[in-house]
Amino acid sequence: MSTRIAFLKGHGTENDFVIVPDPENAIDLPPAAVAALCDRRAGIGGDGLLHVVRSAAHPEAKDMAAEAEWFMDYRNGDGSIAEMCGNGVRVFARYLQHAGLIPEGDLAVATRGGVKSVHLAKDGDITVGMGKARLPEGEVTVSVDGRSWPARNVNMGNPHAVAFVDDLAHAGALYAPPPFSPASAYPDGVNVEFVVDRGPQHVALRVHERGSGETRSCGTGACAVAVAAARRDGVDPAVTGTPATYIVDLPGGRLVITERPDGEIEMTGPAVIVATGEIDSEWLETAFR
Numbered sequence: 001m002s003t004r005i006a007f008l009k010g011h012g013t014e015n016d017f018v019i020v021p022d023p024e025n026a027i028d029l030p031p032a033a034v035a036a037l038c039d040r041r042a043g044i045g046g047d048g049l050l051h052v053v054r055s056a057a058h059p060e061a062k063d064m065a066a067e068a069e070w071f072m073d074y075r076n077g078d079g080s081i082a083e084m085c086g087n088g089v090r091v092f093a094r095y096l097q098h099a100g101l102i103p104e105g106d107l108a109v110a111t112r113g114g115v116k117s118v119h120l121a122k123d124g125d126i127t128v129g130m131g132k133a134r135l136p137e138g139e140v141t142v143s144v145d146g147r148s149w150p151a152r153n154v155n156m157g158n159p160h161a162v163a164f165v166d167d168l169a170h171a172g173a174l175y176a177p178p179p180f181s182p183a184s185a186y187p188d189g190v191n192v193e194f195v196v197d198r199g200p201q202h203v204a205l206r207v208h209e210r211g212s213g214e215t216r217s218c219g220t221g222a223c224a225v226a227v228a229a230a231r232r233d234g235v236d237p238a239v240t241g242t243p244a245t246y247i248v249d250l251p252g253g254r255l256v257i258t259e260r261p262d263g264e265i266e267m268t269g270p271a272v273i274v275a276t277g278e279i280d281s282e283w284l285e286t287a288f289r
Helices: 031-038 086-098 219-232 281-287
Strands: 006-012 015-021 048-054 070-076 105-111 114-120 126-132 140-144 147-155 159-164 191-199 202-209 213-215 244-250 253-259 264-269 272-278
Touching: 006 086, 015 031, 015 086, 031 048, 031 070, 031 281, 048 086, 070 086, 086 105, 086 114, 086 126, 086 219, 086 264, 086 272, 126 219, 140 159, 147 219, 159 219, 191 219, 202 219, 219 244, 219 253, 219 264
Parallel strands: 015 048, 070 105, 159 191, 202 244
Antiparallel strands: 006 015, 006 272, 048 070, 105 114, 114 126, 126 264, 140 147, 147 159, 191 202, 202 213, 244 253, 253 264
16 A cells, blocks of 8 residues: 555535545555544545445446446445445546546546436536335334434445434434334334425434434435435325426535436536545654554
């Protein structure tokens, strides 16, 4: 491993990431090192880390290399591996454009949640094809400070529990994962969204992301919330044959989510690169122990 590593910092609706370009997958990123990089006081700081690797060079992405040249090896802020991150995909695509590796237009990105279709528009927004939502059967309940709510189980390649509440303050501090039941619903943990209505097909949320705590935004969470809100409202594009679009306000900004009649979900929003730099070699030696 090189003694010095280049990095960038970026965000999508203030869901922020450390970006580590590593096309040939030559950098070892153990969980402790990722957590150190994402630490907001002792490291660079981020909700997660985007490890940028060519699909052909990564054992988990080789089978997707024919469809997507680049693999988003995404890690949560605590160093754990995640299947997918919607805001992360937009920032990942923005990095590739920033580095001169891709132009505006269409792009395929490999993720642990499958290959995602991305479109970089001339106006700066990025649209990601997030795939189809799965709605597992069974009742789920989430709790905060003695209150409990029924939650909709939505899987967007990663698991979500969507609870509709009267006030976003009911979500509490969200430092720790909100308790849920039954435990069997989410054996590997869950992202929990607390949602209020703002108007017709317009909602706002707060989210506790598994492995990261409360974040300013969650792309897959916004998609899960839009689907849960649509079903609550009696809207199913597969039945009506008409796309359903929801505006989703997050603490860090706004995303627009559209579910098509074929079940495919599109997420549109901004992505920004804010800094580039190099990790200090002395700090690096300590962090990677």
